[in-house]
Amino acid sequence: xxxxxxxxxxxxxxxxxxxxxxxxxxxxxxxxxxxxxxxxxxxxxxxxxxxxxxxxxxxxxxxxxxxxxxxxxxxxxxxxxxxxxxxxxxxxxxxxxxxxxxxxxxxxxxxxxxxxxxxxxxxxxxxxxxxxxxxxxxxxxxxxxxxxxxxxxxxxxxxxxxxxxxxxxxxxxxxxxxxxxxxxxxxxxxxxxxxxxxxxxxxxxxxxxxxxxxxxxxxxxxxxxxxxxxxxxxxxxxxxxxxxxxxxxxxxxxxxxxxxxxxxxxxxxxxxxxxxxxxxxxxxxxxxxxx
Amino acid sequence: xxxxxxxxxxxxxxxxxxxxxxxxxxxxxxxxxxxxxxxxxxxxxxxxxxxxxxxxxxxxxxxxxxxxxxxxxxxxxxxxxxxxxxxxxxxxxxxxxxxxxxxxxxxxxxxxxxxxxxxxxxxxxxxxxxxxxxxxxxxxxxxxxxxxxxxxxxxxxxxxxxxxxxxxxxxxxxxxxxxxxxxxxxxxxxxxxxxxxxxxxxxxxxxxxxxxxxx
Amino acid sequence: xxxxxxxxxxxxxxxxxxxxxxxxxxxxxxxxxxxxxxxxxxxxxxxxxxxxxxxxxxxxxxxxxxxxxxxxxxxxxxxxxxxxxxxxxxxxxxxxxxxxxxxxxxxxxxxxxxxxxxxxxxxxxxxxxxxxxxxxxxxxxxxxxxxxxxxxxxxxxxxxxxxxxxxxxxxxxxxxxxxxxxxxxxxxxxxxxxxxxxxxxxxxxxxxxxxxxxxxxxxxxxxxxxxxxxxxxxxxxxxxxxxxxxxxxxxxxxxxxxxxxxxxx
Numbered sequence: 001x002x003x004x005x006x007x008x009x010x011x012x013x014x015x016x017x018x019x020x021x022x023x024x025x026x027x028x029x030x031x032x033x034x035x036x037x038x039x040x041x042x043x044x045x046x047x048x049x050x051x052x053x054x055x056x057x058x059x060x061x062x063x064x065x066x067x068x069x070x071x072x073x074x075x076x077x078x079x080x081x082x083x084x085x086x087x088x089x090x091x092x093x094x095x096x097x098x099x100x101x102x103x104x105x106x107x108x109x110x111x112x113x114x115x116x117x118x119x120x121x122x123x124x125x126x127x128x129x130x131x132x133x134x135x136x137x138x139x140x141x142x143x144x145x146x147x148x149x150x151x152x153x154x155x156x157x158x159x160x161x162x163x164x165x166x167x168x169x170x171x172x173x174x175x176x177x178x179x180x181x182x183x184x185x186x187x188x189x190x191x192x193x194x195x196x197x198x199x200x201x202x203x204x205x206x207x208x209x210x211x212x213x214x215x216x217x218x219x220x221x222x223x224x225x226x227x228x229x230x231x232x233x234x235x236x237x238x239x240x241x242x243x244x245x246x247x248x249x250x251x252x253x254x255x256x257x258x259x260x261x262x263x264x265x266x267x268x269x270x271x272x273x274x275x276x277x278x279x280x281x282x283x284x285x286x287x288x289x290x291x
Numbered sequence: 292x293x294x295x296x297x298x299x300x301x302x303x304x305x306x307x308x309x310x311x312x313x314x315x316x317x318x319x320x321x322x323x324x325x326x327x328x329x330x331x332x333x334x335x336x337x338x339x340x341x342x343x344x345x346x347x348x349x350x351x352x353x354x355x356x357x358x359x360x361x362x363x364x365x366x367x368x369x370x371x372x373x374x375x376x377x378x379x380x381x382x383x384x385x386x387x388x389x390x391x392x393x394x395x396x397x398x399x400x401x402x403x404x405x406x407x408x409x410x411x412x413x414x415x416x417x418x419x420x421x422x423x424x425x426x427x428x429x430x431x432x433x434x435x436x437x438x439x440x441x442x443x444x445x446x447x448x449x450x451x452x453x454x455x456x457x458x459x460x461x462x463x464x465x466x467x468x469x470x471x472x473x474x475x476x477x478x479x480x481x482x483x484x485x486x487x488x489x490x491x492x493x494x495x496x497x498x499x500x501x502x503x504x505x506x
Numbered sequence: 507x508x509x510x511x512x513x514x515x516x517x518x519x520x521x522x523x524x525x526x527x528x529x530x531x532x533x534x535x536x537x538x539x540x541x542x543x544x545x546x547x548x549x550x551x552x553x554x555x556x557x558x559x560x561x562x563x564x565x566x567x568x569x570x571x572x573x574x575x576x577x578x579x580x581x582x583x584x585x586x587x588x589x590x591x592x593x594x595x596x597x598x599x600x601x602x603x604x605x606x607x608x609x610x611x612x613x614x615x616x617x618x619x620x621x622x623x624x625x626x627x628x629x630x631x632x633x634x635x636x637x638x639x640x641x642x643x644x645x646x647x648x649x650x651x652x653x654x655x656x657x658x659x660x661x662x663x664x665x666x667x668x669x670x671x672x673x674x675x676x677x678x679x680x681x682x683x684x685x686x687x688x689x690x691x692x693x694x695x696x697x698x699x700x701x702x703x704x705x706x707x708x709x710x711x712x713x714x715x716x717x718x719x720x721x722x723x724x725x726x727x728x729x730x731x732x733x734x735x736x737x738x739x740x741x742x743x744x745x746x747x748x749x750x751x752x753x754x755x756x757x758x759x760x761x762x763x764x765x766x767x768x769x770x771x
Contacts, residue, residue, distance in 0.1 A: 067468070068465050068468055069469065074469050075469065103455070104455045106453055106454065106455050109358070109362075112358070112362050112366070115366060116362040116365030116366045116372060117371075117372070118362065118365060118372045198468075200467060200468050207473075226471070229470070229471035229472065230471055230473045230474070231471055
């Protein structure tokens with residue numbers, strides 16, 4: 001009998017996950033994306049009597065879904081979690097009176113994590129996009145990042161400007177801001193495109209010579225490429241700037257109360273200069289959104 | 292990052308890999324036997340339920356099952372999710388129990404009817420026949436296919452990272468992401484090779500030990 | 507009253523009626539040979555006596571006690587107890603491959619006397635029982651000429667030796683009637699002799715036996731009574747001289763002619 005129930009759950013689950021993943025990848029089609037969202041709302045009502053903030057206040061912790069990368073969330077020599085987003089999250093949570101918790105996630109499952117309530121926010125350099133707005137709520141953007149082109153230093157003379165890049169193969173993380181930047185660019189959109197599963201894989205593609213150009217965000221590029229890394233033979237092409245992007249905190253769409261509280265906390269941190277200080281500490285002053 | 296530091300960090304991930312491997316084996320070996328008994332049941336509905344269950348589990352990717360066990364409760368029922376490692380281990384145990392159950396079934400069905408009848412005419416009970424006559428012969432027959440599954444399990448543990456459990460591969464990826472060095476990703480291969488190598492030797496020994504008689 | 511009485515046994519598998527009313531009886535110490543072409547139902551009859559098959563109709567009475575009646579239901583435990591009156595030696599030996607010759611013979615008696623024992627046995631008692639069983643097994647194995655193979659595994663023995671172990675294993679359970687299901691059919695011709703010799707020796711010690719066999723010469727010389735079966739019924743019954751020397755039924759005559767051809771041709 002138990003087995004029957006598990007089997008039923010499995011079947012139901014397979015269908016639901018199917019729906020959710022459809023919802024997170026399709027760009028339009030309101031009908032299919034609204035269904036799992038309303039299911040999640042129903043679930044929420046049954047588990048937390050108060051509003052969405054009461055649910056977080058009750059458990060006393062706020063779980064930020066992250067992946068580890070410098071300079072956002074990473075470890076210092078002592079194994080302490082540090083980084084711009086780490087300190088930002090802690091600062092906001094302090095204002096809200098809850099404990100900040102960090103949960104590593106697989107980036108391509110961030111929407112599932114959020115809706116399954118295994119995390120409370122995606123807070124890890126999340127780019128604001130129109131598609132994502134359909135499935136989650138965004139806080140005030142706090143970083144204005146740009147997409148840059150990464151090449152091998154050997155090719156420094158070959159690719160000096162955007163015109164010289166015509167016809168060169170081009171990689172970016174699938175579904176990332178990098179991909180949309182390529183699609184929006186008159187030259188790059190005509191080139192062969194390779195979709196990698198993560199931004200760091202884009203670097204790997206460029207380094208191993210499987211593609212000529214890699215498009216990743218400036219923050220990531222600046223932190224990953226350098227003299228004492230394995231990517232010391234890569235460089236950012238100066239003077240080529242693609243479509244800019246904004247980073248914000250991603251929340252469950254129905255968590256309106258939480259969103260308001262977080263935005264208020266951000267305002268305070270901007271006003272008293274705390275956020276700018278954190279940005280400077282992690283060398284992000286040039287992309288800080290409130291300059 | 293030095294070789295030793297990387298090794299130490301990977302060893303942490305490897306510990307999780309070992310844990311998933313070990314607990315899965317301990318759980319799936321007996322659970323598989325229960326599923327075998329269910330799928331060989333003379334009561335048709337029970338047999339049907341077990342066979343369907345095995346079909347579903349073997350017919351869908353383990354990765355999907357892990358995602359389902361972890362996210363399913365929250366997405367479908369709004370319930371609290373299990374701890375990540377627990378979810379992974381549950382999915383692994385169920386998945387591997389189904390594969391094991393089919394191997395057990397094959398082993399049990401390959402034992403000639405005459406062995407059961409010989410036990411019967413000698414006045415043994417059904418339990419005695421199973422444990423004193425059949426079981427050992429089944430074990431001897433299933434060690435080679437089980438060995439295959441067990442080696443596969445070593446490598447399948449890397450699927451745990453789909454819900455961000457930091458096993459060996461994920462540990463290496465984290466180093467790659469944070470330190471911008473690539474070689475740890477290939478270094479993990481050495482861990483897997485060493486571990487599956489030790490297992491192969493042990494399984495070979497077991498096979499040799501059981502080979503004192505033929506048939 | 508006869509020692510064993512088999513009354514009106516019917517058995518069908520699906521639509522095939524294999525036994526159609528088998529009646530016979532035998533006396534203590536008698537050797538009964540059952541002959542007949544394959545498919546005549548003789549093996550099924552033997553399996554009914556050993557409770558490996560359950561007859562649809564009929565009864566089996568041993569020494570005045572009704573062991574089986576098709577109208578009654580028996581529990582596993584009852585069947586286990588009742589079948590111990592009979593021993594069975596299979597055509598394909600069915601030895602336990604993972605055990606030594608000695609253990610093959612000792613296993614069932616040990617399980618019965620220790621594991622199925624009503625009262626809890628002390629360690630010393632268990633050791634004592636094991637010792638007795640092993641001693642008995644050694645004697646039986648010596649009597650079938652296998653004293654030098656006690657620690658060998660079945661796969662290391664010839665077919666004839668394996669069948670002699672199987673006979674010893676059946677004897678160790680001290681059956682009242684020992685049954686053989688074509689004990690030499692799976693053997694190379696040069697190995698049948700040693701098995702038949704053992705069975706002859708058992709006859710000389712007055713053991714009651716039922717032997718399903720294709721060995722006509724053996725049936726004629728060793729059996730006290732012979733049953734010839736055809737199409738699920740007993741076609742002919744009598745002493746070897748009557749059945750082989752003066753058969754009455756057409757079917758018996760044609761069967762005997764054919765088997766004679768096989769021997770000479």
